[in-house]
Amino acid sequence: MNITKVVIPVAGWGTRSLPATKNIPKEMLPVYKKPAVQYVVEEAMQAGLTDVVFVNNQNKRSLEDHFDRNLSLELVLKRAGKKDLLEEVLRVSNMVNIISVRQKEQLGLGHAVACAQEVVKNEHFAVLVGDDLIFSAEPAIAQLVEVAKTEQMPVVGVMEVPKEKVSNYGIIGGEEISPGLFRVKKLHEKPRPEEAPSRLAVVGRYVLPPDIFSYLEKVQPDSQGEYQLTDALHFLARENRLLAVKVSGRRFDIGDWVDYLTANIYFGLKDEELKQELTKSLKELLACSS
Numbered sequence: 001m002n003i004t005k006v007v008i009p010v011a012g013w014g015t016r017s018l019p020a021t022k023n024i025p026k027e028m029l030p031v032y033k034k035p036a037v038q039y040v041v042e043e044a045m046q047a048g049l050t051d052v053v054f055v056n057n058q059n060k061r062s063l064e065d066h067f068d069r070n071l072s073l074e075l076v077l078k079r080a081g082k083k084d085l086l087e088e089v090l091r092v093s094n095m096v097n098i099i100s101v102r103q104k105e106q107l108g109l110g111h112a113v114a115c116a117q118e119v120v121k122n123e124h125f126a127v128l129v130g131d132d133l134i135f136s137a138e139p140a141i142a143q144l145v146e147v148a149k150t151e152q153m154p155v156v157g158v159m160e161v162p163k164e165k166v167s168n169y170g171i172i173g174g175e176e177i178s179p180g181l182f183r184v185k186k187l188h189e190k191p192r193p194e195e196a197p198s199r200l201a202v203v204g205r206y207v208l209p210p211d212i213f214s215y216l217e218k219v220q221p222d223s224q225g226e227y228q229l230t231d232a233l234h235f236l237a238r239e240n241r242l243l244a245v246k247v248s249g250r251r252f253d254i255g256d257w258v259d260y261l262t263a264n265i266y267f268g269l270k271d272e273e274l275k276q277e278l279t280k281s282l283k284e285l286l287a288c289s290s
């Protein structure tokens with residue numbers, strides 16, 4: 001199984017992050033020094049994926065531009081002798097081969113993935129949800145790719161969530177076949193806590209087979225008119241063709257303000273130059289607000 005392409009759906013409205021996202025795509029919101037989407041693209045690159053397919057809409061050109069050259073800025077930095085910044089800007093431009101497809105209507109994650117069919121064609125591919133940031137020594141998607149290749153099966157990434165949060169996620173039900181690896185029997189999209197088959201939530205990381213597109217065609221819209229990827233995965237699960245791997249790492253949902261703000265602090269604290277002053281400032285802030 002050769003996996004080179006990663007589909008990143010980025011056409012959503014980002015309503016949870018309004019008014020910040022009125023004219024800025026939520027994936028371009030900065031998390032410390034980089035836009036959120038850059039972390040997701042870097043995760044894919046670290047896992048050896050080479051081609052990024054953005055499922056985009058007409059208002060999201062800035063996402064593609066971020067990974068393109070900016071010749072005027074490069075000239076300014078060069079003239080000013082800012083060599084390090086110039087190198088960083090060039091590194092981002094050369095990071096990845098971007099292919100863009102349009103999602104003309106925002107009809108859900110399943111619909112977004114289906115928009116990538118013509119680019120993906122007959123290969124297995126990865127899907128990374130653009131507002132789920134996950135950090136660990138081994139990139140989250142690499143943890144899935146490894147299992148997919150060894151087991152020759154599609155894989156979803158899961159993490160345990162508290163019972164009261166299951167209704168924010170796709171939740172799997174299945175049997176644990178080895179530590180942290182599950183054969184998925186069913187999936188429920190955003191179930192009520194009392195109906196959830198487990199507390200294992202799908203976290204925006206998938207390795208999918210090309211025939212997922214034929215399953216997506218069979219999916220019926222939900223009560224909001226959206227086509228859920230979870231429903232297509234449920235068809236795979238019913239045929240015993242889906243695994244779930246418990247992803248290790250620290251996850252931030254950038255559409256959630258607490259997670260978003262925590263992610264900024266998390267990265268600030270990782271920067272040795274900033275750590276001391278930031279810690280001092282946070283301590284002062286916490287002392288005042290308590």
Ligand code: G1P
Pocket residue numbers: 109129132168169170171189190201202203204228229230
């Ligand atoms: C989507 C999926 C859901 C998954 C979640 C992870 O939901 O439909 O199954 O658990 O991403 O972030 P959304 O957050 O787009 O509503």
